[in-house]
Amino acid sequence: MKQILLIDLHSASHELFHQLTAQGYYVHQVNNAFDALIKMETLTLEAILLDFAVPKMDSFWLLIARRAPTPIIVIADANSELERINALELGADDYLSQPVNVRELQLRLNILKRRTQIPVNDITEQQVRFDDVNYTVHLVDKPLILTQTEYRLFKYLYERQGVVVTKAELQQRVLHKELGRFDRNLDMHISNTRRKLVKGNLPRDLINTVRGQGYSFSF
Incomplete structure (x- = not known):
């Protein structure tokens, strides 16, 4: 919607x-x-x-x-x-x-x-490469340079594309701590990653917010 x-x-x-x-x-x-x-x-x-x-x-x-x-x-x-x-x-x-x-x-x-509208071709799985050393994702040959946490979040969601991943799961598996009631760290990392996508002329909505549930990665 x-x-x-x-x-x-x-x-x-x-x-x-x-x-x-x-x-x-x-x-x-x-x-x-x-x-x-x-x-x-x-x-x-x-x-x-x-x-x-x-x-x-x-x-x-x-x-x-x-x-x-x-x-x-x-x-x-x-x-x-x-x-x-x-x-x-x-x-x-x-x-x-x-x-x-x-x-x-x-x-x-x-x-x-x-x-x-962002003038980039539709991104496919074949056009995504991960650099675990430099925490960089290459999308359609465009480098997306992330922090270590942003990189791990992006890769975790990518490996589960099409599936809604709850905030609690991301907090525990990627940030390695329990999700607090007023904890905003996860949202901030996702927001920063989206901002970097836009800055690199890449689709912001590769990472989708699923209201009341969590996040999902989708092409």
């Missing part, structure tokens, strides 16, 4: 939430920086919708959001030309005026997706 992060304070967001859900999207709605960062780091998102009304939305939000290889669409005040210009100057991919038309949002997402 396509996932969208909605960072919003307006009461009108409830209507947008229900409209997007009706169109088949899974909407993660937050209203603060901490929750937004957690979602950005742990989910594969179709888009990030930012409302300038959220406190510290300006450059702070957009600079943080640039870390994610996800289209950033600002929800701007319909009567504020300065707000819309400011959003684009700060790095937003696009903007929509309130109230948001869901059909227009879908069309803009499709356009942004075509623009940002």
